[in-house]
Amino acid sequence: MAPKGNRIQQIEGKLNNSLVLNRYILSLFGATSMEALSEHLKDPSYEGWDENNVSYIHNILVERLFANSELTEDMLLTYDGNIFRHTKAISEKREASIKWKYFQYLSLLFTEIYLDKYFSNRKKLLDDINTYLQIKFNADPKTYHGITDFTESDLNKIAFWSATGSGKTLLMHVNILQYLHYAEKYRKKPNRVILITPNEGLTNQHLEEFRKSNIGAKVFSKSSTEDLFSGTEIDILEITKLADTDGDKTVAVDYFEGDNLVLVDEGHRGSGGDAWKQRRDKLCEKGFSFEYSATFGQSISAISNSAKRKAMLQEYGKATLFDYSYRYFYNDGYGKDYQILNMNSSWGSSLSDQQLTLYLTACMLNFYEQQRLYRDNRVELRPFLLENPLAVFVGGSVTADKSIGTKEVSDIIFILKFFQQFIANKQESISNIDNLLHGKDGLTDKYGHPIFTRQFAYLRNLQEHKAEIIYNDMLNLVFHCSVVGAQLHLDNLKGKDGEIGMRIGNGEYFGIINVGDSSTLAKKCEEAGLNVMSKDFAEKSLFAKINLPDSSLNVLIGSKKFTEGWSSWRVSTMGLLNVGKSEGSQIIQLFGRGVRLKGYKFSLKRSSALDSSLQPESKPRFMYNLETLNIFGIKADYMEQFKQFLEDEGLPTNDSDWENFEVPVMPVANLRSKKLKYLKVKDGCDFKKDENVLIKAGLLSNTPITLDYYPKIQAMRSAGRKNILDETDTTLHKAILTPEHLAFIDWNKIYFDIIDYKNERSWYNLCVSTEDLKEIALDSSWYTLFIPQAQMLFTDFASQTSLWHDILVTLLKSYVEKAYNKAKGRWMSKHVKTAYIDSSHPNFEKEYKLLLHKDLLKNEDEAGFYKALNKLKQELTEGTFSKSIRIANSDNFEALYISGHLYQPLLYLNEPAFKHKEIGKLIEIKPVALNKGERDFVCDIQRFFYNNPAFFEGKSLYLLRNKSRKGIGFFEDRGFYPDFIIWLIVGEHQYVSFIDPKGISHLTGFSNDKVQLYKFIREDIEPELHDSDVTLNSYIISVTEMKVVAHWVDFPDLDLNSKQKIFNEHHIYFQGDQKDSYIRLILENMLSSNKT
Secondary structure (H helix, E strand, O other), rough: OOOOOOOOOOOOOOOOHHHHHHHHHHHHOOOOOOHHHHHHOOOHHHHOEEOOOEEHHHHHHHHHOEEEOOOOOHHHHHHHHHHHHHHHHHHHOOOOOOOOOOHHHHHHHHHHHHHHHHHHHHHHHHHHHHHHHOOEEEEEEOOOOOOOOOOHHHHOOEEEEOOOOOOOHHHHHHHHHHHHHHHHHHOOOEEEEEEEOOOOOOHHHHHHHHHHHHOOEEEOOOOHHHHOOOOOEEEEEEEHEEEEEOOOOOOEEHOOOOOOOEEEEHHHOOOOOOHHHHHHHHHHOOEEEEEOOOOHHHHHHHOHHHHHHEEEEHHHHHEEEEEEEEHHHHHOOOOOOEEOOOOOOOOOOOHHHHHHHHHHHHHHHHHHHHHHHHHHHHHHHEEEEEEEEEEEEEEEOOOOEEEEEEEEOOHHHHHHHHHHHHHHHHHHHHHHHHHHHOOOOOOOOOOOOEEEOOOOHHHHHHOOOOHHHHHHHHHHOOOOOOOOOOOOEEEOOOOOOOOOEEEOOOOOOOOOEEEOOOHHHHHHHHHHOOEEEEEEOOOOOOOHOOOOOOOOOOOOEOOOHHHHOOOOOOOOEEEEEEHHHHHHHHHHHHHHHHHOOOHHOOOOOOOOOOOOOHHHHHHHHHHHHHEEEEEEEHHHHHHHHHHHHHHHOOOOOOOEEEEEEEEEOOOOOOHHHHHHHEEOOOOOOHHHHHEEEEEOOOOOOOOOOEEEEHHHHOOOOOOOOHHHOOOOOOOOEOOOHHHHOOOOHHHHHHHHHHHHOOOOOOOOEOOOOHHHHHHHOOOOOOOOEEEOHHOOOOOOOOHHHHHHHHHHHHHHHHHHHHHHHHHHHHHHHEEEEEOOOOOOOOOOEEEEEEEEEEEHOOOHHHHHHHHHHHHHHHHHHOOOOOOOEEEEEEEEEEEOOOOOOOOEEEEOOHHHHHHOOOOOOOOHHHHHOOOOHHHHHHHHHHHHHHOOOOOOOOOEEEEEEOOOOOOEEEEEOEEEOOOOEEEEEEOOOOEEEEEEEOOOOOOOOOOHHHHHHHHHHHHHHHHHOOOOEEEEEEEEEEEEEHHHHHOOOOOOOOOOHHHHHHHHOOEEEEOOOOOOHHHHHHHHHHHHHHOO
C-alpha cells in the first residue's frame, strides 16, 4: 500500500508497469529503471572478458555502482565468476566463444542474484520483496498498485520478457547451469529438468542447440528405458503431449512426479489461461520454473475475460525477473528498422480491385528494389552480413473464403491470383509500376498522404529505370521467369507435409506455400482456376532450403504457424492478410520474424545505430533499404492494432522520428611536430609465457584485504552508511580464522576451489600448492574479517564449517588475485616504452554522430537549434572553429573549444535534461559526450590557462580525452582508463599525467588501486622507461564532496583543511571544495615531482 497521506491516482494495470520483481532487483543496484542501470554498459567494446576472465561489463558496472547499491563489489564479482564458468561450459564445442551483450549479461546477473537469495533464505527474500512492494513500488505514481503481496508459492517461477532475436536460447542454457549450481550448493538437486516447447519444430531446434552447448538432452519418450533413471538428461516435450491422463501420444502430468526444474519456451502460451497451463504449473509446484517469451504483455492484454486477465497480470507481474521487451531492443538499435505502408480505413471494403492490384504491385516493387539492391552491391554489403531478401505473405485463413475487394476468396488464393495476374497482364503491370515510380498511383494513408512518396529511391536513381525494363527484370529476379505471359504453376509436393512449390512455366521454384493442409488448399486453388498438380520431390524438404545461401526461393506464403518456431535472417518484406485482429501476441511474433538482423560484425545492430567503437570504413548508399522491414497490410483494423502496439511500447510507428546528424572533428595542426610522448606496451610481450607467479605467504603485507561477512542484509550498504572501517569499533565484530577453525577445513576442496578459480581467470602461469595455502591461511595479518561472533563459535558444525570454508575461499581468492596482479604489474612495468602520439591513435575521433528525436524540438527553438549545429559543422569543416558554441537554449548541450586539446570540439551533454519519461533519451551522441564532472574539469583548466599567463611562461600545455577500452589503460585494476591525459612541457621535459574526474564514495579508501596508481607509475613504470625527459603522474579529481569521504582519514580530531591536505598527498583533489585552487595545485605537484 502507499504511505498514508499520499493519495496516488491509480493507473491502468499493464504488464510493463506491474513488474514488481524486476523493479525489486533493480532497486538492489540502487537503480529505478533499466535505462539508469544500463546507461554506460552498452558499448560493444565491453562485450567479452578480460585476460583475467572478468567481464568488461562487470568492471564498468562496479566502476559506476550507485551509492545506494545493496550489492557489494565482492558479491558482483562472485556472480560474474559464475557467469563466466557457465558461459565457458556451453562454449567449449562451439566454433566461436560466446560474448554476451549488455542486456544478456544483465539477464544472467539478475538470475544469479535471485537464485542466490532464493536458495540461501527464501523467507527473507519473501519479506524483502513484500517490503519493497508496499513501501516503494506502491509509492511510485507510474506503477500499477493492484499487485497483491507475494506468497512463498510465487517465488518458484521467474519469467524473461525478451524480444525475438535477443538470444533467449543460449540464456536458457546458462539459466539451467545457474539453477543446478545453486541447487547442488544447497543440496536441493531437482528430480528432472524438463523443457516444454510449443511445437515439434522448436523441439528439434532446441535439441540441436543443446548439442552445441554440450548439454545432454533428448526428446521425451514414455517407452524409453532411459526414463527409468530421470535427471541425467534434459527431457524435451511439446505442450500438446501433456495431458491429465496417459494416451497414445500424450503423457499424464503425474508421470513427472517430484521436484522438477521446468523451462517453458514461448511462455505466453500459458498466459491465456489454457488448460495446459494448469498441467504445466503442476509439473513444477514442488520445484522451479523458468519461462521465456517475447509477448507476455501482449498475451495478457489480449485476454478478453477480465478476471483471467487480472490473474495473469498478478502472476507475471510477480514472476517477470527481466524485461528486455521489444521497445528496449529497438531503441538500442538492434534489429531492422521498419515501415508500415498502410492504406486508409476503407481498405478492404470500398477499395476497387484495381487499387488492390496497385497496392500489391507496390509491395512486390518494393521487394524487387531490395533484391536488386542486394544483387547490385553484394560485395560491398558482405561485411554487414545481410542476406538475400525474402518476401513473406501470411494469411489469417488458408482455405476459408473471405471478402477482399469484390472477391470472396481465401487469403492465400488472393495472393496467388495476384501473382498470376501480374505475370500474365504485362501492360497493366508496367502501367502500375510507372504510376508508382512517378507518384501517380493515388494511394494514400488515413491522413490523405501518399504512401509511397519516399519509396523506390534506389530504383529512381538507376540510369535505366523505365517501367518496362524494371518489369522484365522483376520477372527474372523475383519469379525466375524469362517468358512474358507464362503461367503460374503450383506443385503439391508428394510426401512433403504441407508444402506446395510455386514456379512460372518450367522455371525453378521461386516460392513455397507452407500450410498445415496442403491437399485441401491445392483443391481450392484448382477450383479457383490455378494450375495445380501433384509432383514427386526427391529432396528432403523445399521449405528447408529457404535459408541456404544459394536458395532460389524468394517468396514464402503461409498461415499463422509462422508466429513460432521458424526463423530466418532473410525476411525483408511482409504482407499480412486478415492476421492478428484478435491475437495480440501473434502481432509481435510475426513482427519478430522480420526484424532479425545479423548486422556489421554480427552486432545485431542497424548500421545507423552502430557504436563509435564499431564503425565500418564505409557504408553502401541506400543500404538502409535492406535494413528495413516493410510491412504491407490488408484489412486496416489489424494494422491499426499493430501500430497501437508499437505506440504502447513507446516506439515510433514509422521511421521518421529520428534524424541523424554528423559533426566532423578538427584535429590539432602539426601534431607530429609536437612530439608528445605516451606509454605503449612493447610488442611481443607475453606475461603468461614468460613469467611464473608463485603464490606464497607474505606477499600482501602492505595490501590488507577487508571482508564483511555479516548477514547480507546488514552487509549491504545504504545510501547514508559510511565506509565499513568507520564502524568497526561500535557495530561490527572483527574475527580471524584461528588454527582451531582451520582444523575443520577440507584442504583438498580448498585447493581445487582455488585451482578452478585460477582456470576460470586463465592464469595459466600461476603456481600454488596446498601447503602454501595453509601457510597463507595461518597468517591472519593480511586480512580483516567482520562477522557476527556467533558464527565463529563451535556449535553447529555442519553449517558453520561450510560457512568457514566459504569465508576462507573468498579470502584466498582475494589474496591470489592481489598477488597475481602485483606480479603482473611489476612485470609489465618493465615492458612499457614511450612513443610519439599521432592522429592514428585510437584516442582520436573522425566525427561525432548525433541522433536527434523529433520530440526534442518541442522544448527547443528548432530554427536556433539547427542553426547552431550547422554553424558548428561549417566552422569545423572550414577549420575556423575557435570558440565554444551553445547548441540548446541552455548550457545543457555545448560544443566546447578547449585550447590545447588535441582535437576540437569536445561535446558536453547534460543527459537528464534531454530525457523523455516515455521515449527515454532524445539525443544520443557517439562517441559519448562529456559528463558534468569532465566538462567542469576541461573548462576549469582552460580558465586557469587564460587567467595565469605568467604560470605558463616557458611552458606548453596539452590535453587529450582518453577513450575507455581503446585508450591508455592500466593493468593493476582490470581495465582502468583515466579520462584525460595532460602534457605539461617545460623545455625538453614532458610531465605526463593521467587525470580521472570521478565520484569516489564507492571506493574503499586510500588503498584502492585507482588511488594508488600514481605510486605505481612513478615507482614501477617510470624508472623502466629509461627516459629522463619524462615524468609520470596520476590524479583523481573527486566530484564527491570531501565531507562524504572524510572518514578515510583515520584522525577524527583533524579539521577539514588538514584532512584535505592528506587527500591531496594521495593525489585526490576536490572539484567543488577546491574549485579555485585544484588545477594550480595539480600542475604545481606535477612540476615538483621531477627528481632530475
